[in-house]
Amino acid sequence: MIKDQEFLKSKASYCLDLAKKMGATDSSVTLGHSISETVNFRNKSLEASDRSDGLALSIEIYIGKKRSSISSSNLLDENIKTLIEKCFETTKITPEDEFNSLPDKSLLAEKINNLNLYDQTRFENDKKINYLKELEESAYALEKIVNTESSFTENRSNFILANSDGFCNGYKTSSFTASCVTVAKDENSMERDYEFTSKRHLSDIKKPKDLGKKAAEQTIKKLSPNKIGSEKINLIFDTRIAKGMLSAFASAITASAIARGTSFLKDKIDQQVFSKSVNIIDKPDMIKGMGSQSFDSEGVKSKTVNLVKGGILKNYLVDTYNGKKLNLQSNGRSGGTTNLYFENGKISFEELLKNSSKSLYIKETIGHGSNIVTGDYSVGATGFLVENGQFKYPVSEITIAGNFKDMFKNIILANDLEFEYSVNSPTMMIEGMTVAGK
């Protein structure tokens, strides 16, 4: 059973009281409990089951402007006491930092929004097994599929965040995730692809048949790929890659990267960063949203923020510490974005494909090729050559490269946005990027 709020609250106040008694001027504590159960399938039979039950505690202690922290999974009072003592001693000798402080009291969340983030439905392992069986059978029904692996995870979490300014709040969340990886083989190559679904509520996840079939179809399409020559070409990014661009953008506008001067978007507020048609929104209060939250990891209330409007950068992601450095108020983004998305563009997916006579559709990228200091982007990729709106043949072992500064200004978005994950994008075209191949 997941620990209730009362249990977490009593542990939290034990920590805060102890820290205060020892002489801490301020303190904050986060306590979480999470239970997750996973069943893994491979080639239509049970492969593994995995149950995890974990508690986590982290405490920050302030002595004036000095701060340090500890974390532990051991919640026995005796252990907590030892750790807080150790943390207090460490804090004493840690140098002062004028920007260290708890968040401004007036910014703290007053209530928890009812965002419907918890579904108490149990999905017993036997039911998970049936789901995965159906999923893999539908994947295997397609010719050339030689291997399938799938898993179903049911997760429940509860947490409490409390600080010495009287903030004490938390709530339960749940998630149900099913994923499928398929391998297809023909005389020329062996390829792998995947599909997954993840929702707060069990009833919202994709049907097993559809999930398996989609993974299998995507994999088979990749068989017998060609390598193409090196050239400048228009790239179309599948939604699952396009959302990665949004994540790279988000990491470049964290107040920490801006304050440290290690972002290519430093000093770009109120400037044209994207093409004029681009709007980027971070919305924390979506019902059942995978990234929804009532407050951030410091307790600051999170409201909807328009990050980019008409292509112009409007806001950074601000936490308390870096906000003080930049002279900005926290906007409840300590811990990053919530539900982040590009607003839909004007044209349909089909129109985007026909937008140029020849383009490369990118379905998967590998490598960690985003440099947020310089904006340089270079990754390995696989995809499809598109001519006159038609998919021609699969392409692999190529790299794509550019610089975000130029790429962002050349984005054209389709109107096929769906809210599946915590970061969502419609299909995206970027003109004139470099592909390296033969």
Add this chain to the structure above:
Amino acid sequence: MSNFFNKSDLTRKDADTIVSDTLKNCDDGELYLEESKSESILLDDNKIKSSNYSSDLGFGLRAISDEVVAYSYSNEISKDSLKSSSDNLKSTLKSIKGIYNHEIPKSNKKFYEDINPIEQKTLNSKLEVLNKVNEFLRKKDGSVKQVTASFLGEQKSIEIIRSGGESLIDVRPLIRFNISVMLEKNGRKETGVYGIGGRQSYDDYLKNENWKNVCEEAFRIASVNLESKPAPAGEMKVVLGPGWPAILIHEAIGHGLEGDFNRKKTSAFYDLMGQKVASEGVTIVDDGTIDNRRGSLTIDDEGTPTERTVLIENGILKNFMQDRHNARLMNTRSTGSGRRENYRHVVLPRMRNTMMLSGKQTQDEMIKSVDKGIFAVSFGGGQVDITSGKFVFNCTEAYEINNGKIGSSIKGATLIGDGPSILKEVSMVGNDMMLDPGIGTCGKAGQGVPVGVAQPSILIDKMTVGGTKI
């Protein structure tokens, strides 16, 4: 060494009884107990940004029957908690009839000492080094705009209890010291990163003001990048420098030789055992037995002593890396490669220190033989698609080669290649094998484990360089 039973209502005898009862009729499995203590101290933006201490304690109970692995973990070590894990496993593994394999090899060798690096050095002395690093770099050159330096220290104690009560223990120290420096000149910003580490005390790495060398190297890399030009795009010859660039071997070949992918036939190498997969002269080993290295282990996370496993010998594929589970299903033995990030995770076959051994040529000969290509000295992260065999990695320091001479430095390009064929393109193997500085972490199935790599300089005849200049 940790005593996992002195603060719990769970006695050693209870644990033995529950483990033996759970694993009755199973093919394998164990109780894994772990206690870890870790610290991280970070200097950033002229200040000590954070100092964190963390302690973690928990167990994982695993039962294996035929191909099915059931696992349950908790961070509460108690009789109730272990019993409920046991019940959970039993409910997954219905109607089983295996025979428990009690055999596990033994060795007295140890590859690091039972020390706690965190306690060996006072916090004040660590803060002092970080502040010196910051001052040293900022004084060194006006272009230095940002300095980040950190210490990470850890001590992990594990105990493995097998059915029948056999117990195996290990205490593992691990440290890492890292510096990142950002320079700005004429409106251009570039970063240089360098670090060192291993299974030893901080002092072993920082004696004789060795931290200065780490600063110099991070600064040098950033300076080189400040002058870099756009990288070429297309297929060309690539010379890899010795040491850390062996991440190429790790990504391109290593993952594909892990037992699980081959048992499941999802690796591009699964049907190539005994066949030629690399040029003659290419020998690759995975070695867990080098003293104090980041990827070394006295015993793996199933209790098997580690070894030096020959993966490829003179171009011929000889062995996969195995944990007990995959070894049993493939009718072979464990190579001591069963690893997990911590008690929250199941064991997987993983790399330790993956090394290509020295050949006869010199780096000079390689460079001179190249008309047009690149010379890659250092890399950031890499990744591989096991099934198609395609892999990438990102250059953090690289140069153009024109007519046998090293030219200007080039911007962070991605190199992409095909795992099963890349080693056949190796046409020269250098005589200068070098270990990496002790910084690698390998990710697989959401689990990160410390690893090492090593190689001499090598010449690859054909690889795709992902620059922007056509």
